[in-house]
Amino acid sequence: MGKLQCVLVPLLAMLLAVHTLGSFAEGKKLRVLALHGYNGNGAWMCDSFRSWDPALLQLAEFTCLTAPFQDKYTKNAYSWMIFDSDRSRSKIDQSLAYVLDFMRKTGPYDGVLGFSLGGVMAGLLTGVQAKKMVILGRRSGDLPRLRFTIVDQGGYVPGLLEEVFSPPLKTKSFHIIGNYDPNHRGGENFLSKWQNPTVAYVNMPHAYLTSQYMNDNLKWSLEYFLKNV
Numbered sequence: 001m002g003k004l005q006c007v008l009v010p011l012l013a014m015l016l017a018v019h020t021l022g023s024f025a026e027g028k029k030l031r032v033l034a035l036h037g038y039n040g041n042g043a044w045m046c047d048s049f050r051s052w053d054p055a056l057l058q059l060a061e062f063t064c065l066t067a068p069f070q071d072k073y074t075k076n077a078y079s080w081m082i083f084d085s086d087r088s089r090s091k092i093d094q095s096l097a098y099v100l101d102f103m104r105k106t107g108p109y110d111g112v113l114g115f116s117l118g119g120v121m122a123g124l125l126t127g128v129q130a131k132k133m134v135i136l137g138r139r140s141g142d143l144p145r146l147r148f149t150i151v152d153q154g155g156y157v158p159g160l161l162e163e164v165f166s167p168p169l170k171t172k173s174f175h176i177i178g179n180y181d182p183n184h185r186g187g188e189n190f191l192s193k194w195q196n197p198t199v200a201y202v203n204m205p206h207a208y209l210t211s212q213y214m215n216d217n218l219k220w221s222l223e224y225f226l227k228n229v
Contacts (some may be wrong), residue, residue, distance in 0.1 A: 035118030039077035042066040048208035097136040109142035119154015127164025155186025165193035
């Protein structure tokens with residue numbers, strides 16, 4: 001993998017990066033690590049969950065983590081990946097190490113949900129853990145195994161850690177593909193990297209999933225998935 005420089009994340013920055021949204025019901029809920037999209041943050045993503053049907057929020061609580069790389073020009077905007085001209089993996093490794101550190105400190109998590117670029121990250125994280133890879137000195141294999149992955153309009157990036165998807169991942173997965181999302185082909189190409197993926201097509205653009213776009217079929221499908229992981 002080559003020698004890469006580690007990113008040190010100050011404790012205060014880590015604390016500020018985390019937002020948690022729990023459900024309204026008592027009892028044990030699934031713990032889900034949520035990864036936002038490009039130039040977003042954890043608070044914005046957790047806001048999107050607040051409009052979800054209470055039946056779903058009774059099943060899971062979401063911990064929304066803000067990515068480590070701040071945009072130079074946009075306030076409160078962060079990203080998981082910054083590609084160099086040669087499509088260097090270094091920033092990907094740093095982000096994965098950052099997430100693994102966070103999981104070790106705050107886990108265990110039952111599953112991971114990612115939107116857009118966060119969906120790419122969710123898939124990579126699942127694959128890295130399935131392969132028990134070591135990323136910048138962080139061991140992924142000794143963390144409690146993620147039981148499921150939800151990819152919300154996230155896709156497959158050719159040439160990016162392709163080895164983690166061979167063979168296709170056995171982890172249970174739920175894929176939300178927007179019919180009006182200009183990047184929906186990437187989401188469809190991602191399906192081949194998973195064994196027996198559950199797929200839901202929704203009439204929505206490339207946006208966080210809120211009640212505005214969640215029809216009954218999607219709600220029932222997602223509820224059934226969360227109850228059976």
